[in-house]
Amino acid sequence: MLCQRRMDFCSVRENFRSYRWDQSSEDRDLSSDQEDIDPATGNVIGICPEFDALDTTKAINAASDAFSVYRHTPVRERARLLRQWNDLILQNLDDLAILITWENGKPFTEAQAEVKYAAAFLEWFSEEAPRLYGDTIPVSVQGNRVLTIKEPVGVCGLVTPWNFPAAMITRKIGPALAAGCTVIAKSPGETPFTANALMELAHRAGIPKGVVNTVTALANTAEVGQALTTHPEIKKISFTGSTRVGKLLMRQASSTVKRVSWELGGNAPFIVFDDIDDIDTAVTAVIATKFRGNGQTCVCANRIYIHRSHYKEFAKRLVERVRDFKVGPGFRQKVTHGPLIHDTAAQKVAEHVADATSKGASVLTGGNIIAELGPTFFEPTVLANMSHDMRIASEETFGPVAALFSFESEEEVINLANRCDVGLAAYIFSDNIKRVFRVAEALEVGMVGVNTGSVSDVSAPFGGVKQSGFGREGSKYGIEEFQNVKTITLGGMF
Ligand SMILES: NC(=O)c1ccc[n+]([C@@H]2O[C@H](COP(=O)([O-])OP(=O)(O)OC[C@H]3O[C@@H](n4cnc5c(N)ncnc54)[C@H](O)[C@@H]3O)[C@@H](O)[C@H]2O)c1
Numbered sequence: 001m002l003c004q005r006r007m008d009f010c011s012v013r014e015n016f017r018s019y020r021w022d023q024s025s026e027d028r029d030l031s032s033d034q035e036d037i038d039p040a041t042g043n044v045i046g047i048c049p050e051f052d053a054l055d056t057t058k059a060i061n062a063a064s065d066a067f068s069v070y071r072h073t074p075v076r077e078r079a080r081l082l083r084q085w086n087d088l089i090l091q092n093l094d095d096l097a098i099l100i101t102w103e104n105g106k107p108f109t110e111a112q113a114e115v116k117y118a119a120a121f122l123e124w125f126s127e128e129a130p131r132l133y134g135d136t137i138p139v140s141v142q143g144n145r146v147l148t149i150k151e152p153v154g155v156c157g158l159v160t161p162w163n164f165p166a167a168m169i170t171r172k173i174g175p176a177l178a179a180g181c182t183v184i185a186k187s188p189g190e191t192p193f194t195a196n197a198l199m200e201l202a203h204r205a206g207i208p209k210g211v212v213n214t215v216t217a218l219a220n221t222a223e224v225g226q227a228l229t230t231h232p233e234i235k236k237i238s239f240t241g242s243t244r245v246g247k248l249l250m251r252q253a254s255s256t257v258k259r260v261s262w263e264l265g266g267n268a269p270f271i272v273f274d275d276i277d278d279i280d281t282a283v284t285a286v287i288a289t290k291f292r293g294n295g296q297t298c299v300c301a302n303r304i305y306i307h308r309s310h311y312k313e314f315a316k317r318l319v320e321r322v323r324d325f326k327v328g329p330g331f332r333q334k335v336t337h338g339p340l341i342h343d344t345a346a347q348k349v350a351e352h353v354a355d356a357t358s359k360g361a362s363v364l365t366g367g368n369i370i371a372e373l374g375p376t377f378f379e380p381t382v383l384a385n386m387s388h389d390m391r392i393a394s395e396e397t398f399g400p401v402a403a404l405f406s407f408e409s410e411e412e413v414i415n416l417a418n419r420c421d422v423g424l425a426a427y428i429f430s431d432n433i434k435r436v437f438r439v440a441e442a443l444e445v446g447m448v449g450v451n452t453g454s455v456s457d458v459s460a461p462f463g464g465v466k467q468s469g470f471g472r473e474g475s476k477y478g479i480e481e482f483q484n485v486k487t488i489t490l491g492g493m494f
Pocket residue numbers: 159160161162163168186187188189221222223224225226240241242243244245246248249262263264265266297298299396398424463464468
């Protein structure tokens with residue numbers, strides 16, 4: 001068992017500190033270590049090391065030393081290591097899910113689903129590792145032969161958010177290791193224990209020392225980020241998080257012209273056309289995407305556009321379903337939706353609701369912080385009569401608010417959906433195949449769900465356009481983010 005009592009976290013922490021870069025706890029001033037907080041209760045779960053720029057540099061040096069050996073590891077050996085890590089994660093599924101529920105707040109069953117999702121990236125990239133083929137290329141110069149090989153980019157810095165404490169990490173480390181890179185993962189300050197437990201399992205899976213390193217930080221986040229994004233030994237930064245922080249890190253990473261991939265915020269439109277027969281399936285899909293992670297998912301529907309002819313009925317059925325949700329601490333039986341990550345997150349949701357209602361929106365259900373449960377709990381909310389001057393139309397709410405807009409024509413709704421700086425996911429419900437293609441192709445996003453509320457699948461490329469970032473994770477494309485293509489030209493080959 002990886003956890004059960006607070007004591008066990010400490011042993012995880014000590015084990016894993018010693019294998020990361022041989023820094024013993026005596027070297028460090030532990031007085032400034034960070035508290036990990038349970039968002040459901042506000043209680044301290046445990047204490048985690050607060051690393052700084054010097055620690056980060058040591059981790060980078062460890063990853064750099066390991067890279068010179070690991071890059072030559074045969075691809076089938078890389079595959080075997082990733083597979084073993086996947087297997088250990090699945091064997092410890094419930095323990096990891098406990099950590100996720102504890103630190104992030106999501107209900108335990110949702111946390112279990114995340115652990116499976118997280119493991120799937122390691123399984124997937126264990127299968128991609130043996131297939132890192134190059135090309136032989138027909139040439140225009142007589143007597144030449146041209147071929148390409150794929151090489152690992154080098155030491156990678158990975159920065160991930162708290163909303164998927166396990167899956168966002170494995171979605172980056174899986175392809176990095178498959179490609180032959182070594183990594184330093186800066187875990188989210190809010191959910192460090194899940195990251196640490198994953199690293200401990202990597203160690204137990206036999207992943208060589210220095211190949212996978214983690215740095216935990218909360219107060220020192222900016223200095224750790226500065227060290228990672230400017231150190232010349234780091235050749236690639238892969239970041240998942242907000243567009244605001246993404247822009248900052250991109251500026252920093254430009255100082256040494258690092259390769260970057262950026263998975264940033266979204267504001268997904270969900271469009272229900274008049275040609276559908278089955279409103280209930282569309283309602284179910286809205287619930288799946290809007291309220292996943294209690295609305296704290298980058299691909300959550302943020303703007304729900306319902307054709308005028310279905311608007312009233314759709315709103316009625318959605319409200320009935322949302323009123324059945326059971327909000328509470330994630331470990332409690334039958335709870336469907338947990339707390340938000342902090343009280344500031346809940347306040348932001350309250351501000352979005354207040355802004356909308358001050359401009360004419362009506363609250364069909366919910367709308368308030370649930371004070372008796374605590375400052376992080378927010379009522380699942382449905383808003384009607386939304387308009388495009390409201391903050392929800394242009395800002396990601398990242399909370400449990402389903403905002404219903406009405407539209408008349410296909411052209412109008414495409415324009416409204418695209419009237420946004422970000423473009424991660426979009427969803428459309430239509431029974432008209434021509435319209436499906438027309439609209440899917442017109443939407444300025446990286447992913448379109450058609451007649452489904454879920455686009456997340458290890459085998460499907462995940463990523464955005466516009467200010468949602470660039471690069472793709474998962475799928476056959478995910479590994480390319482961690483590879484350089486080298487061209488070898490042979491002359492005189494007559
Ligand atoms: N596109 C995607 O795949 C995807 C996936 C999950 C979340 N997200 C987005 O992430 C956001 C929510 O996550 P969040 O609140 O943790 O985002 P955030 O940008 O605040 O933090 C993301 C990560 O960056 C770190 N960070 C913050 N400031 C930093 C700095 N100065 N230097 C280095 N690291 C720094 C945080 O500690 C965390 O690890 C939402 O906008 C969501 O849409 C996007």
